[in-house]
Amino acid sequence: MKVYTVTQLTKDIRGALEGSFPEVWVEGEVSNFTVSSLGHAYFSLKDEKSLLNCVLFRNNSSRSAFRVENGLRLLCRGRVSVYDKRGQYQLYVDRLEPHGKGALQLAFEQLKKKLNEEGLFDPEHKKELPFLPMRVGVVTSPTGAAIRDILEVARRRFANIEILICPVRVQGDEAKHEIARAIEELNEFNRNIRKAGKDNEHPVDVIIVGRGGGSLEDLWPFNEEIVARAIHDSEIPVVSAVGHETDFTISDFVADLRAPTPSAAAELVVPLRGEFVARINEYRSRLYLAVKNKMDLLERSAAALRDAYVLRAPINVFLRKRQEVDDLVKAASSGMAHLMELRERDLASCAGKLRILSPLAVLERGYSITFSGTKVIRKAHQLEEGDSLRTKFADGCVTSRVECVEASGGKEK
Amino acid sequence: MKNISFEEAIKELEKIIEALETGELSLEDSLKRYEDGVKLAADCQKKLDKAREKIEILAKKEGGLFEKETFKEIE
Numbered sequence: 001m002k003v004y005t006v007t008q009l010t011k012d013i014r015g016a017l018e019g020s021f022p023e024v025w026v027e028g029e030v031s032n033f034t035v036s037s038l039g040h041a042y043f044s045l046k047d048e049k050s051l052l053n054c055v056l057f058r059n060n061s062s063r064s065a066f067r068v069e070n071g072l073r074l075l076c077r078g079r080v081s082v083y084d085k086r087g088q089y090q091l092y093v094d095r096l097e098p099h100g101k102g103a104l105q106l107a108f109e110q111l112k113k114k115l116n117e118e119g120l121f122d123p124e125h126k127k128e129l130p131f132l133p134m135r136v137g138v139v140t141s142p143t144g145a146a147i148r149d150i151l152e153v154a155r156r157r158f159a160n161i162e163i164l165i166c167p168v169r170v171q172g173d174e175a176k177h178e179i180a181r182a183i184e185e186l187n188e189f190n191r192n193i194r195k196a197g198k199d200n201e202h203p204v205d206v207i208i209v210g211r212g213g214g215s216l217e218d219l220w221p222f223n224e225e226i227v228a229r230a231i232h233d234s235e236i237p238v239v240s241a242v243g244h245e246t247d248f249t250i251s252d253f254v255a256d257l258r259a260p261t262p263s264a265a266a267e268l269v270v271p272l273r274g275e276f277v278a279r280i281n282e283y284r285s286r287l288y289l290a291v292k293n294k295m296d297l298l299e300r301s302a303a304a305l306r307d308a309y310v311l312r313a314p315i316n317v318f319l320r321k322r323q324e325v326d327d328l329v330k331a332a333s334s335g336m337a338h339l340m341e342l343r344e345r346d347l348a349s350c351a352g353k354l355r356i357l358s359p360l361a362v363l364e365r366g367y368s369i370t371f372s373g374t375k376v377i378r379k380a381h382q383l384e385e386g387d388s389l390r391t392k393f394a395d396g397c398v399t400s401r402v403e404c405v406e407a408s409g410g411k412e413k
Numbered sequence: 414m415k416n417i418s419f420e421e422a423i424k425e426l427e428k429i430i431e432a433l434e435t436g437e438l439s440l441e442d443s444l445k446r447y448e449d450g451v452k453l454a455a456d457c458q459k460k461l462d463k464a465r466e467k468i469e470i471l472a473k474k475e476g477g478l479f480e481k482e483t484f485k486e487i488e
Contacts, residue, residue: 130420131418131419131420131423132418132419132420132460134464137471142470142484151468155466158464159466160464160465160466161464161466162464162465162466162467162468162469163467163468163469163484164469164470164471164481165468165469165470165471165484166470166471167470185471185473185479186471188477188479189471189479192479273461276457276461277458277461279423280454280457280458280461283426283427283430283450283454284451284454286430286433286434287429287430287433287447287450287451287454290430290433290434290436290443290447291433291443291444291447293436294433294436294438294440294443297436298440344440
């Protein structure tokens, strides 16, 4: 009977196993998952009755989008071989699939859960979009459908908007780095403007990040953590616009606003110019009306004041002044406010003067006023023979002496 | 009043209109605010009209400086 050395037997067993199981798919639940300092992963796959040791070398593990963790049900592809030093057979895994769903789907759910727990999706992080953006940043492919759609919609809504494109690849392995860098660069662009204090240069006040529709793999850069963090860290509000209405990406959750498509993003970001024009016009007429109402009210008060005067003679002067008020209402409406104020003061002093002057108007009509000393004489019996009188006429005064007092009514005192 | 944003100008204008429409201001204040309002409205209009269409590509040059180039659309 042949006697083997340990090494010889192990080697033969390894050869037998490798020959029988050069490529197998195994399904089981992950346990004892550890990663060595070199980045290789060791774990077991198990079912109700058995356990299989597995190795996943680093160069293979970096290719799976999702994270392997204990309890996960996996489909593993690999070859069976023996680790000589321990006399242990194991599965050398070169491909992993989560059981029951796609690897990308699982990766998406894992990252979403992780970032959500970190608070990256919290509503309090969401920034408000600008009212009227002066410059819109767009991070997308310069040759894709997305940029075409965005430009078309932007021009239709507000022909004169400024758009700054940060060209990036939107699919493939490099895309995630380019997208994240572009978002950071637009922020840097703003910081440069602020630092330089350039008044003639608008900062970017909102960013659209996105691409047109595609497969889950095509959209994948927008599910990458580096892109999510760049969006979260952006000081400029970010609108995510990836694929079609039905596509949801991590970018959508972390962005300040999700747009269902790139066209929709442009609609959300770029206001309708016509709406603003209409609004300004409405404000103009409300301004005018408010002041006109105020003037009308004042005019009515002035009219009431005029009617209250007992002496009607000055009414023509007043009517003329009123005409002036009307003119001034018009003048004021075209912004001549100070003039209006001056005239109003004029009017007030004129009205005052009129009141003082009015007794003279009475004299003008042929009446006169008689004084004895400083006292106005209203009754005959106020006087006695020999009293000196001063009589005031419209055109002057006369001094005279009383010759005789003849009272017409009953004599008093 | 020169360097306020469009949004600030619109908000200020709304405040003025509201104050005027309550009618509680004196004549002098009304006219003053009316003048301010007219200026703000003109300012907003100017901001809308002044915007130019500019579509550019951002390129980062050596030394971290940015340059903007006109974007040529690919038909």
